[in-house]
Amino acid sequence: MTEPFNALRTQLVEAATAFAAGPSAVPEILAGIVDDVDRALREELEIFPVCHHSPASGLAMVRRLREKQPKVIYLELCEDLQPLLTELRNCKLPVALQAFASELDGFPKDWGPLSIVAPITEASAEYQAIAYALDTPGVELVLVDRSTDHVFQWEPQEKPAAAGSEDAEADLHGDAVGIEIGDLRPRFAELEEHLLHHGKVRHWSEWWDQYVEQPLAGADHATYRQVMVLIGSLFRRLSPPDARRVRVDEDRERYMWTRMRQHLAASGVDKADCLYVCGAFHAASRVAEFGTADGVTDFDISARTATKWLYGLIPSSHSAIEAQFGLASGSVSIAAATWAKAVTRSRLTPFQLTGQQGTRKRAAKALPAAAGGAAEPVADRLSGFLASPPALDGLDEEELLGWCVDIVRLARRNGYLASTADAIAVFETSILLAGMRNRARPTPYDFQDAAVTCIEKETVPGRRDVRRLCEILLGGDRIGQVGYDALPPLARDVYDRLAPIGLDLQRNTVQRALLDLNARPELVPCSQLLWMLRYLLPDGAVRPIMGTRRLGERSIQESWDLAIGKHQRVVIELGYEGVTVEQVVEQRLRRSVWAQDATAAVALRAVEDSILFLGSRRFTDELGARAVELLAAERTVDDAPEVLRRIRRLLAHYRATEPTLPAWCESFVTAGYAHYCTLLPTVFVDDETGVRQVAAMLGFLFTMEGLALSLGCDRAQLEIAVRQSHPESPAKVALLWSAHHQLGLLPLPELRARCAALLANPLVVPSFPQYLSGFVQALEPAPKLAPFVVELISNAFAKLPDPVLLPWLPTLITTLRDQAGELVPVLIREAGRTFPGTLAAVDAFVPPWASAKRAAPTSPATPASGPVPAFLSSHPATTDALAALLGLAPAWQPVGEAQPPGSTATRSLLTAHPATTQALAALLTA
Known part of the structure; x- marks a missing residue:
């Protein structure tokens, strides 16, 4: 039998040999690429190579599914995510499948929490395959990629890199590791730079749109498959020699082929009725386990760890996908716009899950009868595709004019001084840029560059620049949403308990909630839940405008800014930690006080939060007992100010609300008194201990002294500690x-x-x-x-x-x-x-300490003469009362007379203790 690609292989090898100046690996690489295409197409199980979020792949998938109508679809996606697929019909795309684990068993503890997401958009080929399989009777969908547990098993021992973004709007995936179907991008930086330079484009997404998307948008199935496998093989053979990454890629391919062979053997389905959807990179696989032929050995799949994985759906967005997978800003939005236009132009009816939210409803189209008979023989379509220039679309003036008029209108709304002349300039510049880049029609990227050139001046008047306005015009950052029925129990409970507020909490906007707790007592539980959500969720999700939650305080009215729909991901991830919000709060408080870096101040804060949010005396006492243990074990006093502030507040709360103090409070005071007395001489001479910390220690010792002494502490311990401090x-x-x-x-x-x-x-x-x-x-x-x-x-x-x-x-x-x-x-x-309180009194003001010094006598005065005896004689009531208290009989002598021998007891008392009388006189004469 004649090899279909012999002519192409010979032509490429001869050309590479003729152009090579000396020994070169180029002929071998080109020949290997053709061999990869030949191998993939000869496999009995049809391989459908895709690129993630590629409109061309989505269109080709729709055509192939309607033509072939497979009975089994093998999909490159983590196999343990399969139960989530049916919940997609309750969501508005884009969303992401997520696996989450917070309690790790078999992985390093510092890795936690672990999270994996797989985003799904309407324009992706995998969504078309999922929608076809779930809504077509008799079709089975099988996920064959490694499980989420194996994803981290195959990671190196250092902590996996986070995939988040600094942009809050683009960080819907958080720190999750992204799993992308059809990851098709050069892994060799020099190769990507070479392609961008010679393609006269700025980034990879633009290169892909010009040289792959547009030529393959209307290609037949055979041509599409061969070109995609060709690209995947090219990028694979020119990848850098990263041993770990190559090993992971090959192990994934061994894993998937092993799972497919196992399913074929167990189900007995005909290979001709199956379709294997995978990334073009994996379609050009060269592992020995490739294929379904008899005699191929299976891959030894390791067992999963004991880690408990939780699964759910979280919202995604175009910007989140771009940020997580390193795509150019706006590329996914442009791909969605391209998909919508291509569907309209090709008059194809894409597959859509029944009940799918947020997508354009299309009339259901019955599937034609499947074409029976043997599969078509493999024929060389690459030679003609590579030798002939692509059939380029002509200029669509109506579309381009609409873009130009709309961008000027949008720019004026955002503060730009744009006019009709700018719209004309953008139109002409778009055509000019497309011509300079060898394009018959301007692409959205040409239009973006032209708009920036013609409209954006030296400054940006508002929050959005022109490039961002173009992205909004071409589709914007579509944000998905998980439907109520697909939410975990905790998230549904949050929506149910907040229903009395009367707001649509699933909206992606910030909404104001006004709670009059006196007029509507039924809103008190809503207020309690909102304060707990504020404690658990990031800033901005739930923000109080009016009202406080502190010990001893109760708000009469509250005002809140709620953006729960915008932060739906974090609400869903709370459902991975517990069934109710109260359970999650309790777990987090317990985790904080038993952490390795926990301190007494942290434990006291947890006690306070427990009182505010949970009201469980048993749990609060447990946290308080932990605070006593942590305080006794501390060897520094860095947190002494916070400890003093919090224990004062807690003691005041318990004294106002409880008949007696809890046992843990008494233990904390006695333990703290002994602990700080012991450390006092050391911290006084320690240069690393600040004055603020020492003052807080003394504040604890002196303000808690009465309570500590009543509980059995010894004041001598404090006196000794102070005397020993130098x-x-x-x-x-x-x-x-x-x-x-x-x-x-x-x-x-x-x-x-x-x-x-x-x-x-x-x-x-x-x-x-x-x-x-x-x-x-x-x-x-x-x-x-x-x-x-x-x-x-x-x-x-x-x-x-x-x-x-x-x-x-x-x-x-x-x-x-x-x-x-x-x-x-x-x-x-x-x-x-x-x-003094007035300016006029300042000139005559004499400080009290100065007047006291002037009034103080220079030598002790005898009580027999001077102003003091005269004052006491003229006002004898006080002295008589004092003498009566002492059990003495007062006897007075006229002022100025000589003191007779044997004076009265009162005069003897005043003579023996003159300080009190002199101080009293000084205060009265000041």
């Missing part, structure tokens, strides 16, 4: 002095004297602002020092020289803002009580 940094020294004062070890006059000595020492003056910063932080453990801190700041502003004061002011402001924001109101209130 800091060197000025700010920490100030904190230590404040602690001494709080414990009663350092009276206020002595503290004032120490600070005055610092200001009087020229060597210490440059570092005095650091002491002052420490005293400001000391308001956390010792809030009663607020008057003294105001006095100290006033003295610093009055006495510090400008070279020291001015550079320190920005530092003071930033420190107060970043580290002590809650302490600033305390200082402001105290300053408001201290300083």
Whole structure:
């Protein structure tokens, strides 16, 4: 029998040998390409090579399915995704099939969560095959590619690269690994660059549209198959020698052929009634397991791991597909527009799933009777296709004029100063660019370039540039949607529970929800669910405009911006974690407190979230007990400020709502008191521990002291820890002095004297602002020092020289803002009580600390003479009451008379303890 491709093989080898200057691999490569085409076409099981999202592949698939009417379709798609296919009829395309796993068994833990998506569009050949198989009685669809578990089994041990995008609108697939049917693109960078340069195009999508899509749009089945296998073989033979990638590609082919042979043997179906749909790259396979002939050995398929995979459908979009698979922006939208035009022009009726949402309804067309008999013999169609120029379509002036008028109208709406002259310029420039690129008619890419050249000036007046406007004009970024019936139980539960709000939550727009919780109490559960969704979903999906959710607060009215339909993917993925939102919240809180990097602050935040969202006392107590364990195990105090803030808030909440404190709260206070007392001497001298952290520790110890002592803690432990602390940094020294004062070890006059000595020492003056910063932080453990801190700041502003004061002011402001924001109101209130409130009173203002110094006597005065005895004699009621409390009988002597021997007990008391009387007199005469 004569080989059909002998003439083509000989012609290509002779041409390559004649043009090669010396020994070259080109003849061997060209001959191998022809051999690959011959091998693929001779296989008894018909191979249908495709390119993903290619209108030409979709049209060829429709024609072949209507002509052949296969009984079994083998499809290159992960075999465990098969149950999802029937749910496509409940969705609006594009959507993506997804497999998701969060609990890993057999994979490295740091890989999780694992996710795989396979996007489906209406223009793709695989969707046509799926629609035909599911809606045609007696047709079986079999997915034969490796399972999602094997996808990651065959990955190297390092974490698989994420496939997300920085663009939020294009990131509908998240970090999922994309599985693409018909991945047909040069894997050799130099080859792609060479094709783009000589094809006079900017990117691969444009090259494919000009040199493959347009010539093959109307080609017959035999020509289409041979050309696609030829391209797949060319890219395969010119791929870089990446051993791992080549091994994975070949193992996938062995896997698929093994699954097909197993199905053929089990079902007994005739190979002539089967169709194998795969990427053109895999159609040119050279593995030994290729084919269905007798004697071909099967591939040893490894068992799956114990990882539990969850499956579902998520929304996709044109931009998400482009971002995930590295396609040019707008290429999928242009492909969809090309598909719609080609369907209309060819008068083909594509297959569509019954009940499919969001697609144009077409009249059902009965399938013609299948052509019986033996398959057509293989004939060489490549020689004629490669030797003759493609039949190019003529200029469609009506279509191009419509584009030009619409782009000018769209540009004017977006702020461009476009006019009819610009529309004419775009029209002529499109034709000019197409001629320069050897095209008979302008393509959408020529039109894009012409519009950018003629309309876009130096600046973009709005959010969208002209190239983006062209993409919108040619079809836009179509976003798919998963129907209610195809959603997991959690997502359906979310929609059902939010139904009383009265909004269509499946819309892709942002909607405003107004909740009057007093007038409509039935909306309270909706409010609770919205706050949980805000905790679980990313920013923008559920955003509160009015209303808060904090301990001890209850909103009367709430306002929300809801974009759940736009973020449907993340809502669906919540369904992989649990059946209800409450279950997911509980799992995430438990996971956060048992994580390896969990801290006491994280556990306290989880306790607070549990109270706000779940209201389960048992679960909250479990998280609180974990917080006690984490606090006792910590060796640093980096989170001390947050720990103090949260435990204060929780104690206030329980004191206001519960008769007694939970056991875990008492344990946390006692454990924290002992823990911070133990660490206090160390952190005071540790340079890596900040002043804010030490102040928070002291704040915990002093503010929780009463509760801790009532629970059995020993105050001597705190006194010993403070006495053992010997800091060197000025700010920490100030904190230590404040602690001494709080414990009663350092009276206020002595503290004032120490600070005055610092200001009087020229060597210490440059570092005095650091002491002052420490005293400001000391308001956390010792809030009663607020008057003294105001006095100290006033003295610093009055006495510090400008070279020291001015550079320190920005530092003071930033420190107060970043580290002590809650302490600033305390200082402001105290300053408001201290300083005059009017400008006129400023000149006569005398600070209290200055008047106290003037009023203080220089030497002890005897109570027998002076203003004090006169004052007490004229107002004896207070002294008489004090004497009565002490059990003494008051006896008074007129002022000025000599003190007789044997004075009364009252006068003896005042003589022995004059400080109280003098202080009282100073306050009354100020």
